[in-house]
Amino acid sequence: MxxxxxxxxxxxVHPLTVFWTFLTLGCTSFGGPIAHMGYFRSExxxxxxxxxxxxxxxxxxxxxxxxGPASSQVGIALGTLKAxxxxxxxxxxxxxxxxxxxxxxxxxxxxxFELSPDAGWIHGLKIVAVAVVAQAVWxxxxxxxxxxxRATLAIAATLIxxxxxxxxxxxxxxxxxxxxxxxxLQPVALHQPENARFMVSKTTAVVAWVLFIGLLFGLPVLxxxxxxQAFATFDSFYRTGSLVFGGGHVVLPLLxxxxxxxxxxxxxxxxxxxxxxQAVPGPLFTFAAYLGSVLTVAPNGFLGGFLCLIAIFLPxxxxxxxxxxxxxxxxxxxxxxxxxxxVSAAVVGLLLAALYDPVWTSSVRSTSDMALALIAFxxxxxxxxxxxxxxxxxxxxxxxxxxx
Numbered sequence: 001m002x003x004x005x006x007x008x009x010x011x012x013v014h015p016l017t018v019f020w021t022f023l024t025l026g027c028t029s030f031g032g033p034i035a036h037m038g039y040f041r042s043e044x045x046x047x048x049x050x051x052x053x054x055x056x057x058x059x060x061x062x063x064x065x066x067x068g069p070a071s072s073q074v075g076i077a078l079g080t081l082k083a084x085x086x087x088x089x090x091x092x093x094x095x096x097x098x099x100x101x102x103x104x105x106x107x108x109x110x111x112x113f114e115l116s117p118d119a120g121w122i123h124g125l126k127i128v129a130v131a132v133v134a135q136a137v138w139x140x141x142x143x144x145x146x147x148x149x150r151a152t153l154a155i156a157a158t159l160i161x162x163x164x165x166x167x168x169x170x171x172x173x174x175x176x177x178x179x180x181x182x183x184x185l186q187p188v189a190l191h192q193p194e195n196a197r198f199m200v201s202k203t204t205a206v207v208a209w210v211l212f213i214g215l216l217f218g219l220p221v222l223x224x225x226x227x228x229q230a231f232a233t234f235d236s237f238y239r240t241g242s243l244v245f246g247g248g249h250v251v252l253p254l255l256x257x258x259x260x261x262x263x264x265x266x267x268x269x270x271x272x273x274x275x276x277x278q279a280v281p282g283p284l285f286t287f288a289a290y291l292g293s294v295l296t297v298a299p300n301g302f303l304g305g306f307l308c309l310i311a312i313f314l315p316x317x318x319x320x321x322x323x324x325x326x327x328x329x330x331x332x333x334x335x336x337x338x339x340x341x342x343v344s345a346a347v348v349g350l351l352l353a354a355l356y357d358p359v360w361t362s363s364v365r366s367t368s369d370m371a372l373a374l375i376a377f378x379x380x381x382x383x384x385x386x387x388x389x390x391x392x393x394x395x396x397x398x399x400x401x402x403x404x
Contacts, residue, residue, distance in 0.1 A: 011082075012082060012084075013082045013087070014083065015079075015083045015087045017082075017083075018091050018094070019091070019093060019094040020094065021094070022079065022090070022091045022093075022094030022095040023094035023097065024094075024388060025039055025040070025043060026094055026095040026096065026097060026098040026281060027098045028391045029095070030125035030126065030128065030129055030281045031125070031128070031129020031132065032129065032284065032359070033069065033070055033284070034071075034129075034133055034355075035129035035132050035133055035359065036074075036075075036282075037060055037070075037071060038132035038135060038351075039132055040056075040074060040075065040078065041053075041056060041139070041140070042135065042136075042380070044078055047386075050082055051078075051081065053139070053140055053143040054340075054344060057347050057348075058340050058343070058344065059078075059327075060074060060347055061174055062077075062327050063320065064171070064174060064347070064350070065171065065174065066316075066320060067243055067315070067319065068242070068285075068313075068315055068319060068320075069241075069251075069284070069313070069316055071283060072092060072095065072096065072283045072285065072313065073316050076088045076091055076092050076316070076317055077320050078091060079091025079092070080200060080321070080324065081197075084200070085199075085200065085321070087199075088320075088321065089317075092317065095282055096282060096309070096313065098282055099280040099281055099282030099286040100282075100286040100289040100305070100309050101289075102280045103273070103277060103286055103287065103289050103290040103293075104289050104293045104302060106273065106280075106290060107290045108293070120398045120399040120401060120402030120403070121398050121399040123398045124372065124395045124396070124397050124401070125391065125394060125395055125398065127364065127369055127372050127394055127397075127398065128373075128376045128390055128391050128394035128395075129359050129363060130359055130360055130363050130364060130373040130376070131379075131380055131381075131390065131394075132387060132390075134355060134373075135377060135380045135381050136351055137348065138381065140347075140348050141154065144344040144345055145345050149180075149184060149185070150341070150342070150344075151345070153180055153342060153346055153349065154345045154346065154348040154349035154352065155349060156176065156349065157173035157174075157176065157177060157347075157353070158350075158353045160172055160173045160349075161349070161353035161354075162353060162357075170350055173349060174346050174347070176342075176346060177339075177344070177345055177346025177347070177349075178340070178346075179342070180342045181339045181340065181341045181343060181345070182335060182338050182339040184342075185338040185341050187335050197328060198324040198325065198328055201325060202325045204321065205322045205323070205324065205326065206322070208317075208319075209322040211318055212242070212315060212319060212322060215315075216238070216242050216315075219231070219234065219235040219238055220239070223235040229297050229299070233264075233292070233304070233308060233311070234307060234308075234311045235311075236259070237255075237258070237307075237308045237311035238315060240254050240258055241285070241312040241314065241315040241316060242315040251284065251287070251312075255287065255291060256270055259291055259295070263296065264291075264295050264296055264297055265291055266296075269294050270291070273287060273291065273294065277290065285313060285316075288311070288312040288313075289306070289308060290305070292304035292305040292306070292307055292308030292309065293305040368401055375393075375397070376390050379393070
């Protein structure tokens with residue numbers, strides 16, 4: 001009798017292991033959310049084998065459906081996969097802390113240190129993102145698009161995103177993948193390996209959804225009833241984190257609308273922080289920590305930075321915890337697996353589109369940039385260097401290129 005793999009417990013790791021792993025990624029994951037997905041795949045699919053390509057791509061698809069920072073949500077889910085809720089928090093803390101602390105320090109002394117987001121070593125870090133995303137597209141494409149139908153679906157998803165370059169274009173491509181997979185891909189046996197079951201109960205998930213909705217509608221009421229700037233600030237950043245699709249740069253205009261018109265932050269200070277945010281690794285949502293630090297109204301400084309950081313990421317945590325158990329249940333349906341195979345092919349297309357814009361278009365400006373990207377790709381793909389060493393090499397290469 002065949003054992004249902006979904007009934008087997010996942011192999012646990014200690015939350016501290018999760019924390020240190022994601023802290024390393026938080027210090028070295030340059031290039032934005034799409035590049036982060038590549039770093040995660042290299043670390044957790046290829047190196048640590050916490051889950052396989054199909055399970056990882058399913059998870060990426062789920063987080064692209066949810067509002068909030070997709071790469072951070074994937075990280076929270078991966079931590080939860082191996083160490084339960086403490087692991088999810090440890091993953092978020094490790095991945096977020098380096099850039100959050102860096103941006104709070106930028107808030108106090110960016111101009112004093114005369115750092116420029118256009119420095120050569122920073123440009124080198126942008127170039128390495130090209131290699132990381134290209135490696136992810138190559139590896140995932142071979143695994144998840146092995147036939148003409150799914151390869152065509154990946155190309156169609158790329159074209160949709162090129163024609164409709166918004167979060168809704170991405171969601172449309174994913175929905176197309178699900179429909180095509182359900183209609184044209186044969187039902188398959190259960191794909192639920194023992195190392196891809198999340199340690200979250202449905203009761204916990206329901207509590208997370210109740211908290212998410214309660215805070216989304218309750219905080220504006222509290223902010224009006226209680227004349228307290230901390231409530232108003234928390235409400236603004238929580239609402240932004242709850243309603244933004246696409247993550248990354250999409251959140252910036254929404255944050256500007258929250259802090260500049262009320263006079264909490266000036267436009268020039270906001271733009272200076274935006275430049276600083278390009279120079280740090282990790283999720284761009286940590287820009288909230290900078291804004292909280294430079295608010296003209298209290299609480300500000302480090303207290304304001306931590307308040308805004310928690311407010312903008314809390315919805316992401318609640319949403320992903322609320323979705324994981326139901327995602328597990330969905331993955332156990334054979335017809336759902338057909339749909340998810342189509343979604344996986346579409347996600348490869350989304351990565352391919354992102355490899356060109358914004359990763360390639362913002363990084364490769366000359367033949368020397370292309371040479372550095374090829375070197376980084378070769379070291380990752382064929383020499384199997386760890387990403388952290390490739391990142392350091394690219395930073396040095398970018399700095400040397402400017403000097404020459």
